[in-house]
Amino acid sequence: GAGRRPGGRRRTRSNGREARGRAAGGSAPPLEVGYHSFKDVAEIHSFRTSLLSWYDKSKRDLPWRRLVTTVSDLNKRAYSVWVSEIMLQQTQVATVIDYYNKWMQRWSTLQDLSKATLEEVNEMWSGLGYYSRGRRLHEGAQKVVSEFKGEMPKSAEELQKLLPGVGRYTAGAVASIAFGQVTGVVDGNVIRVLSRTRGIGADSTSPAVTEALWLLANTLVDPARPGDFNQAMMELGATVCTPKAPLCPECPAQPHCRAYRRVVLNHSCICFNPAGSAGSCSLCFPASQCWDGSLGVMNFPRKPVKKPPRVERTLTCVVERPTNAGGLEYFLVQRPSSGLLAGMWEFPCAFLETEVSEKEQKQILSDRLNSLLGRSTTPADLQHVGEVVHIFSHIHQTYRVYIHFLSEEPDAAAVKKEATETPSSSSRWVTKDGLHQSAVSTAMKKVRREGKQGTQRDQAAYPCANFITSSNRHKSSIGCWSIRFENFTINLKGPSLLILCDHTGQGNFQGRECCSLLHCGG
Structure with missing residues (x-):
């Protein structure tokens, strides 16, 4: 069978890479068609049993898992899983826990979330990143309440088709965990587990590999415990079969792992090519891809080299003024309702298309402030205090941070006038507490810290x-x-x-x- 040691019942003909491996002194294992799949029902059953036994003993105690086991209302259960899965996209579990708890305390049901404003959702999501996730979750809740009478779709197919921001993975997770649908899931963790256990060395983002991984996931899922099985696969990838320093000796999938066997037996070949000619298997390592012995199982999965993020430079100014109560207020501007950081609040910014001198930067920024504040601001009013680098998924952003302090505090008449004659309806003054509560991105929080540190550096220089x-x-x-x-x-x-x-x-x-x-x- 597939994965047998030398001396097994059946051997297969070798492909070109196996022949090259033997010539180099390696001992090629006997491999057969179906190398990337499980050989029979017995092997699948063994994999399921080992994985679920490990999961029952080792799973982390997470709030969304507790809700699933304690809440009998399927609709509320599905909502809680949906929230957790959206938050966990591109975000570490440790970061999500606090956000999830606060979210569920404030909006414990779909109906509660549907009544919230987008501003409230953005404020709650502030700092979690990938802000469109929160917006789509909000839109989805409103759609369920208004169009489906508050009842969540119950199959993966309906969830993916009907709810905004719900893709194939999220739909499968909600359907299997909340409703018990026998369907697999494929996320980054599952891709890693399946690629290693089945020796899939082709580009894991290619359509052929993607479909093969979904087929494997749907074949493996335990019909008696689909939700637990899918969570176990993800848990395994997150805690044991990790991107770096995987804990292979502790892995319940080790007896079924092609990558581990490849390392232990020091085989020179990567896998059998069922098509019979080098390079024609869409799931194997390409002929041009060499096995790196120092990486071991970390040769899998293989991803294309990422395109470097584009480099952008932005001018930003922390504008402050004193309050009648003796504190400080900060001037914020709201971003457009679409695009990067849609609807979020930020300090006044100006995109820098080309590199210019500090004098020109101040002029650009003062022109921007004049249009926003409705008062005269000159370049001499601005002080450069430093730079902040923030990496978005596709943008390497450098903020040139300036500060501008309005020395006079507003009187009652000025405050009233501002309320009726604000230069922009998408701008506002907020206190320090208001700043912390606003829907402000992590990048802007870095900018605020740089502004504060800049003034502290000056204070030390001028006692x-x-x-x-x-x-x-x-x-x-x-x-x-x-x-x-x-x-x-x-x-x-x-x-x-x-x-x-x-x-x-x-x-x-x-x-x-x-x-x-x-x-x-x-």
Whole structure:
């Protein structure tokens, strides 16, 4: 049978690569047609039994798994699985747990989620990444409530066809785990497990390999426990059959693993080519692909070299102003309703098409701020504090971070005017707490930290507050303290210090382009 050691009942003719392996001194194993599949029902049963036994003993205690076993309402069970599967896409389990718990506490049913606003969903999703997932989950809940009377579709086929953002994998996971449908799933973890156990060395993203993996998954799934089996396959890939440093000695699939056998027996061939000629098997390693002995089972799965992410540069400015209560407010702008980070809030940004000088950057950014704030902002008002690099799935983004501090606090009349004459309905001022609660991306949180660290660096470089005395300070009629020095003046309002550095020494602040922004206690 397939995978037998030398001396087995049946041998097959070798292909070109096997012949080359023997010539190199390797001992080629006897292989046969069906190398990439399981030989019979008995082997499949053995695989299922070993995997489920391991899963029952070793599975992680996760909140969505507890819900499935404790909730009798199939609709609520399906909703909880759906939420978890969407969150787990491209995101580590440890990160998802807290988000999942908060989500289910706030919106425990489809009906609850359908009543939420997209803004509320984005706020809850903030920091989880791939924000379109939350939007589609919200759209799906609204569709189930409005079109299906609150009843989730119950088959993988219907789930994939009817719900936005639900693909083949998510549909299979929800249908098998929540409704017990006997259908397999294929995600990154399952691809790795199946590619190694069946020695599939062709490009795992190719259509032929994709269909072969789905066929294997649907063949293997245990009809008595389809949900548990699928979770066991994913658990195995996540905790044992990992991308790096897999724990092969602990793996329940080891007796069935082509890749492990290849390593242990040190075979020179990769697999038998059922087509009988080198390179014609759509699931084998291509003839040009060499086995890397140092990688072992990590030769599988094989993926094409990723196209490098495109490089982008963006100017952004953290705009702050004091509040009447002595705190700070931050100016945010909402992104468009479609595209990258759709509907999320961010500090004012300007895309930089080509590399330009800092002087030109300030001009571009000040023009942007003028249109957003409805007030005059000059390049001299902006201070560059650093850069932030953030990697999106397809973009290598560098943010050039500037800060701009509006020294005056808003009076009641100004606040009322802003509420009625805001330059853009997609902009707003938020407090520090409001900033943390807003739908702000991880990239913008990095920008905020860089802005804060930049002002702290300046504060350390200019410890001027130690020299303030009664002889050089003056309180203006609007309550702003002015502290005059020989070649600069400090204007103090609330928790912030604004240092204007006049390098001319003439008191006319011609050097204000070099001004430093300091924050004390704010």
